[in-house]
Amino acid sequence: MNNTSINYTHDHVFLGSAHDENAKRTLWVVALTVVMMIGEITAGYITGSMALLADGFHMATHAGALGIAAAAYAYAKRHASSQRYSFGTGKVGELGGFASALILGLVSLAIGVESVMRLLQPTQVQFGTATLIAIAGLIVNIISALLLGHGHDHDDHDPHAHHGNDNNLQSAYIHVIADALTSVLAIAALLAGRYLGWVWLDPVMGIVGALVIARWAWTLMGVTAGVLLDQTDAHVAEEIRELVEKPGDATITDLHVWRVGPQAHAAIVSVVGKVSTNADNIRERLRLVHEISHLTVEFRSG
Numbered sequence: 001m002n003n004t005s006i007n008y009t010h011d012h013v014f015l016g017s018a019h020d021e022n023a024k025r026t027l028w029v030v031a032l033t034v035v036m037m038i039g040e041i042t043a044g045y046i047t048g049s050m051a052l053l054a055d056g057f058h059m060a061t062h063a064g065a066l067g068i069a070a071a072a073y074a075y076a077k078r079h080a081s082s083q084r085y086s087f088g089t090g091k092v093g094e095l096g097g098f099a100s101a102l103i104l105g106l107v108s109l110a111i112g113v114e115s116v117m118r119l120l121q122p123t124q125v126q127f128g129t130a131t132l133i134a135i136a137g138l139i140v141n142i143i144s145a146l147l148l149g150h151g152h153d154h155d156d157h158d159p160h161a162h163h164g165n166d167n168n169l170q171s172a173y174i175h176v177i178a179d180a181l182t183s184v185l186a187i188a189a190l191l192a193g194r195y196l197g198w199v200w201l202d203p204v205m206g207i208v209g210a211l212v213i214a215r216w217a218w219t220l221m222g223v224t225a226g227v228l229l230d231q232t233d234a235h236v237a238e239e240i241r242e243l244v245e246k247p248g249d250a251t252i253t254d255l256h257v258w259r260v261g262p263q264a265h266a267a268i269v270s271v272v273g274k275v276s277t278n279a280d281n282i283r284e285r286l287r288l289v290h291e292i293s294h295l296t297v298e299f300r301s302g
Contacts, residue, residue, distance in 0.1 A: 025169075033140070036140040040056030040137050047125060047126035065104065069096050069169070069171060071096070091260060101174075101221040104174070105217035108209075109210070111182075112207055118206070125193060127193050131187060131194070137186075141183055145173065148172055170220070170223075171220055182206075182209045185206070185208060185209045190202065230256075232256070233259065237255055240255065240269060240286060244269065244271060244285055244286065250272070250282065254298075257292075266296075267295050269286070271299050272301075273301065277301075
């Protein structure tokens with residue numbers, strides 16, 4: 001008699017492969033952001049620069065958003081094996097990313113409103129000091145971007161390109177890039193104001209920055225919301241249909257495919273097929289779909 005037992009149980013830990021590493025990078029960026037935030041806000045008030053002040057407050061809200069990202073990593077790790085979550089905590093990062101995107105959108109609105117007010121009511125700006133602080137802020141942003149971007153392909157850092165990546169890290173990266181953008185715009189405006197007398201360019205750059213940041217926020221909200229609402233992954237679903245459905249052999253009657261983690265998908269496949277086909281056979285066909293980490297197959301002969 002064969003006493004070998006088969007273990008049919010499995011866990012639901014769908015955290016990204018670089019979860020711990022990304023968490024550490026995010027914490028470093030939070031620390032850098034907080035230090036620079038204090039410096040820019042203080043300098044913005046002292047020098048009277050709207051572009052610099054906007055960058056400082058922008059960085060302040062980013063510090064909060066990056067803090068959310070760091071907290072999401074910690075929570076997902078701590079509760080990864082909790083029975084409270086049917087499919088684990090792989091999507092906690094998406095929730096953090098959505099919250100960060102929402103904050104990013106509110107920041108862009110605040111910067112836009114304040115910039116318009118400064119455009120209508122110009123104030124005196126100490127261009128020299130403000131420029132030096134803005135340059136320091138840009139350097140911090142570059143260091144932060146390198147910390148968050150190390151080890152990933154260039155295309156993955158495009159704010160408008162979202163593949164199967166960690167959207168929690170993606171949101172943190174976009175916050176840093178947005179900070180870098182506002183720093184660059186602030187530097188350009190301050191230099192133009194100092195050497196060309198274009199004082200009006202300072203608030204105008206604030207408006208431009210607000211519009212670009214708002215677009216990034218909207219894109220990130222759309223991506224993370226899709227994951228949180230279990231949006232069907234069309235590519236994986238199509239691959240499943242191609243492998244399972246065969247004329248006169250098997251037909252899919254119900255199919256659900258959704259993301260449960262940065263690099264993990266779950267699928268529920270209901271199939272009607274010939275008596276000679278069975279659930280194990282369907283599972284074997286789907287071994288080629290590497291994106292699926294949790295598969296449920298329902299088979300009926302017909």
